[in-house]
Amino acid sequence: MKKNIFYILTVIIISGYYSCTDILDTTPYNALASSSMWQSEESVDQGVAGIYSALYDWAPGAYDADFDKGFGSTFGFERWGVAGQLHGAESLTSGSINPGSDYFKKTWQKLYEGVHRANDAIANIPAKSPASAEKNARLIAEAKFLRAYFYFRLNELFGRDGLGVPVYTEPVAIEDCTKGQSPEADVWALIVNDLTDAINERNLPDKDNTGRVSKGAAYALRGKAYLYQGAKYAEDGTVSKDETLLNKAVADFEEVGKCGYGLFQGGYKELFTEANEHCAEMIFSIQHTGDTDYGTISQKFVGSRFAYSGTANGWGNQTPAPAGTDLYENLDSAPFNWDDVIPGYSALTEPADRAVYFLRDTLDASGNILKQEGDGKLLDQTVRKKVRDIVNKAVNTKNDYLPYGNEARIRKVYTNRDPRLEANFITPYAGFIGGYSFAGAGNAMEVYSRWPLGSNSAAPAASQRADMATDDGSNFTYFHRKFVYEGTGLARREDGPLDEPLIRYANVLLWQAEAYVELNQLDKAKAMVKLVRDRVDMPTLDAGFANQTIARNYVRDERRREFVNEGVDFFDEMRWRTWKEMKFNRGKGSQGVWGNNFRAYTWPVDNDLYIWPVPQTEIEKNPNLQKTPGWKY
């Protein structure tokens, strides 16, 4: 009997063991096992799309040290450009930044993420991919372009002045991720190499309108790499040049047009619509749709309280800076001057004096209290009181407020200007078709940028026209129009369908212009700039190209006007070493429309903002890394 029992036991245990241990081999339902990766054509396509995916969301977030909310990859940098600002405080401009900041950590980390994804593809596709040789070759070329793009961003932010960044060109294990910086020039060489490989790849198409890398994009980026090395600017305005490289840059920029790219002629404002996001001007852009998690978050952070966004309103954390709007010339290309419209305006140093000109009307033409739109009631008495308070605070301009006609006078400032001004910004007393969605009422409504805000700016009745406001409504600012969605079509403020352009043809033309300026071929530079200005019917005058210095500044201003809210200017100002002057010395802070500072900027004493520091924790972990000179660790 005992034998019997022993036998039974053995049978149970052994049968259990052998028949069933494979239930322990579970695998995730939402991921591919690494063993099957790169082995099928689908997984190869997905692996390469994964590199593109690293283009998403690497710009800083809406709040200081809040990176994960995803500010998109382009307009997140706009706040540091001449025409942008953040409503709240942030350490980079307040002077309190240090190498431990999330700005540096997350940017560094996210760009290297792109590098590693590209390395994975470049290493594994030739070895494993079952796709055709032609397809493999094209995908590797795409991966190399993307790797070059990520290293470009790393090098221009963290690798300046010869320092460079660590270079990894193959998949790496954690314990081997301990390299020190390769010199800046070596990183540029890698970038040029990768782009040259892409350009030389027969299977990479000249032009693409689906969002993938093309030869034209590779030429444009390589030209930019040459330009960056060909002209190096110092803070005192001196330029060191390498004409060979500048000529190479020009040659590459010429090739972009030959690949089939060109300026979109259907209107500047229309260029930034879904219909035209794959037009011939868009050489390379980050691709979006309005599906959950696939769109840009511009509506939430750049749109106002009245930028409709499905179930909740926009916030307006990021607004345009007045310094950017002043750059837009009059229609005849003469520089804009406040004194032409409001005599003596520029001499007013007290913001309280200037404020008077921006106030709303309180009386109608016949001298009666103004009625509100929509409900026909008298203008809110709180608004009238606020107007009186502001007028009373003025010292020199108390008598300049026009109860009727104040709005018309300030409107003159914004009329007869470069049309890009109104296309890029919502200026005072201009309308915007938004929608109020806070309590769920989804009606499109025209709202106005006005000051002071009426009580209807928080929650207007359906029939009222509301006053636009930022999230806290405490300052009168400009608002962005570019990349802000009108009407009530947007399902979610987190998911705007518009692509984010990284390189468009106007950009190539103006780079080329810059190269010509540095080569002192000013006529050619003018011709390039003219192409861009002709689209908006702005004359291009010889005066702008009178000598090299004037031309250099003119091309720069043209860039500042053209690329608002595309996250371009910050990188330009850093490269030109004009950031401190333009942003801190002139701008001084985040400002309301009349130049009132509500958030002061301070250039730090101990740290050099012209180069971003290797993140503190990375220095602590990896002793092979050199601390970034100019930063206090």
Add this chain to the structure above:
Amino acid sequence: MDNKIRFYTPIPIFILGVCLFLGVIPVNSFAAVNETYQQAKIVKGVVKDGNGEPLPGVSISIKGTTNGTMTDVDGNYSLNVPDGNSTLVVSYVGFKTQEIKVSNQTTIDITLEELSKELDEVVVVGYGVQKKINLTGSVAAVQADKIENRAAPNLSTMLTGLASGVSVRQSSGNPGSDGANIRIRGIGTFDGSYRSPLVIIDGAVADMNSVNPEDVESVSLLKDAASASIYGSRGANGVILVTTKKGAKNAAPKVTYTGIFSQTKASRVFDFISDYADYMELYNMAEFSNNPKATSTYDSEEIAAWRAAKANPNGIYTDPDNGNQVPNYLAYPNTNWSDILFAPTYSQKHNLSVSGGSENSNYLLSLGYYDNPGTLENTGIDRFNARVNVESRITKFLKIGTQTYAMRQRKDPGNLDQVNTYRFQTVGGIVPYYDGKYGAPESPKEKNDVRNPLRDVNAIGGVNTTTRINTTWYAEAEIYKGLTGRASINYQNYFYDSKTYSRHLDSYTFRKGTILQPGTTLKDATTTRSYAKQEQYTANVTLNYNTKFAEAHDLGAMLGYEQFYFNKSGVKATKKGLLSFDVTDITTGSDMYEISGNPNESEDKNKPEMDYAMISYFGRLNYAYKGRYLFEANFRRDGSSLFSPDNRWGTFPSFSAGWRVSEESFFEPFNDKISNLKLRASWGRLGNATSGYYDWQAVYAKARYVFNNVISDGVAISKIANPLLKWESVTSKGIGLDASFLNSRLTAEFDIYDRLTEGILTSPAIYLTMGTASAPTKNTSDMRNNGLEVTLGWNDKIGNVRYAVSGNFSYNQNKVVKYLGKLEEGWVDKDGKRVYQSNIGEVTSAGSETGTLRVEGHIFDEYYLRTRYHGTGTYYNNDGSVNPQGGPKDGMIRSEADLKWVQDMIAAGNSFNGASVKQGEGLWYGEYIYADLNGDGNYGNNYDRQFTGKSSSPKYNFGLNLSAEWNGFDISMTWAGAGGFWYYLRERGANQNNLASKTDILPLDTQSKFYYLAYNKETNAPVWDDPRNNLTAEYARLRTGGNGPYAANDQYLYDATYLKLKMLQIGYTFPKAWTRKAYVNNLRIFVSGENLLTITKYPGVDPEIGGGLNIYPISRLLSLGVNVSF
């Protein structure tokens, strides 16, 4: 591998097990049948207890055979006996077994002698039962009488205060989510989701709160490794075994009904300012305090009008715009939102059960209904449940049975997130609900979008339905003498089905009678349907062998095999745009809005299907010599899918021993005083699998992208794999002592333990240069808990009054033994300069806003805070220089001299963490300054924080149970509490001095709580004699704006020690003599209260739930109940 195959493998195992048992049965079953039925005769009689009460259900069998019977309700029995030589064995739980020789008798009346209970007390342990007296591990048992007839919402909350070493704290009052967090012997690991004990219901892992408490027979809490290691890798946090009731053998059907009706009311809420005029005035003051030149938000006419209206609530308000007329109480509301949101309501519970049995079968059927509308609207639940427990002996040697349970719960879909956010951002000047309409702000000065939280919680319609099935089937066979086998399979299915949709709720201004905040439009309305499913099975086979040899040696052995598989998945779909607010089916939605995975998973959008599996072998060996020396060994070997094939198997042994000193001959002289004295000691090892389901594997996860306006997702490595991942290992050691004195009237239990968790899983940060893929999870850290537990009980009788008192107390000390390295800080000489250095950033994980830090050598997540500056108040030295020790005595700048001292300090080169003297956000009257603990001249920078020795986990837990009975009356109460824990509280509405945004709620005692100083509006000079001033207040100045110079400091750390009267019940049982006439066997009525009283100094809402104000309060239940059985 294919899931279907995974799922069906256990059934063959079960069937195989049953067949194996069946296969051996014939061998025995025919062996012993022969000798019965010779000179048969019938013996009859009555069995009574010492008081002469008849005992039903007493087992009477003939020694040496399996023949037997049971007494009926009146204690009568009748039995065929083979001959006069037969001996009757009369046994009954709780009574001494008697053996009676039949001889010539035909009527044998028997009086059973009551046992001192403890000798016979049996407790459920892992895969079996054991006599309590023979236990060598630490097990606390709770019997049905503590659980039956309770109004409390679920089983877990009923365990409060009943067992030592067990912390039971209810986490919320939200119906359906109001279970308790149970911690046995402290916090075992870092990750909060892996600290709960394993709960086994009738042999299978299950959700404790899914069981109907009225069905529960007993609950065992296995506290140490000796008792829990039979559950191996899942027992690290202790094990709770729940056993459900069974029908009695040979018993007539017993029908029991229990009904409880309760008034449900929030036990504790926080009071905010509801008087809107007061609010406006205080807001203006706060604004003024921040910037005297700012225009006041609320004008004085408005405030005056509001006050006047309050004095005359029924006066008529006429709107200047449209002439609408309403009474003042609608035009000028002063709403107390705490009372409105958490309003009293009524709940009820009904339970009906039938149980009984025959010779070979027994059964229990039960049905339950529970309805709790919740104190917050639109959050209620109702629940039906049903249970069938049936067991039948189908052959002499084989029993089969089932325990099957089904439950269906419906919950209202109220949007708690919205309420939780906005109830702290609303004002009293809103009518909550009147005449079918929700109110909006009445004052035209108020922000129009201030929300009505009552509307928010009701703005979503629909129902969330949860259905559970939990069914176990088992077969038990006696294979050979002393050897039994058991095969069982448990299947559980949890199904969640939710349909929700937007409701159109407008908010009105009653003054105008018009809509101010329009509800959702049809275009924007959404409709959502979601499902989630969890399935699991557990199949196991065990063999049990018990024998006794040479009279002195008791030997027991158990071997088992178990297989477990769990899978969860779900889908959620939302459409936008409805045809009508009355037609809400998802098919009528117009636009596809969103589809995502499992709706029951947390915020993570990545909610895919997930599964895991385990295979286990386990065994136990018990040996006792003369009932004096007890030894036990357990082992378990687990294989888990959570780890790589190379690391997935782990072995978890335990050893324990007991010495019953009272059985020794030398102890005899003491036996009349000390009836039982046992020493216990144990050592064991357990595992805790705290990683995600697939953390060891390298995988490529979805990476979003779009080409050509079409979603074209890519993949990328999302988490770096660690194939070396393995279990966290817990080593637990303990010694204990059990004793009973004075004829078991006094009992005592004493335990001390040491519990060391090693290899706690963390994800240490990796190089940023590695990219964004998550760092691999690794076994890195160690943590220790040690403590002691005491339980004392006393029960006795005074005259007709039986009473019992039992108290338990436990102390636990927690320490992180190994983490990122030693904390080293201090002054060092560097290049000839004295420099303060600290490696705090490297050896701690990022601290939270409330100032906790995780670091080696300290309590887990210990508070690490600044302290307030304390000076002498003399300000200057004799030479006129500023004296750093001379500042304000309690660290608040209250006077001109204080402020001047601060200015002079800064001028002398000191710093107050970089803050400057200025009115808005700077150092100013009514702001704090902090102590410079490291002496670097910077007052209150990061280096001035210090460890407090305090954390939010209780060091002490205590409970007290009292009960008494007299002439049918009974009373019982349970007190429970916890101590030695602290919460950091600085929240709007409680004690936060600054109103960060307009309409932030203010506490009722705002005026006396916060510092206030008035200013001259023109000159900005302080007005020191303004009547509104409060210069001696405890908290910083009332103002608008940001946090200013505030930094987390120990002033806001509060002792959360509490003691609660969790339960008080008074009942009366009608005399059986009366009730029998109505064929009622038992009739008891009772009144009870749950959560009646809380004693605490903690200033937040409820220290049991947690620190903050943002909670759904626990309910106080006042109940009336009846219990009747036939």
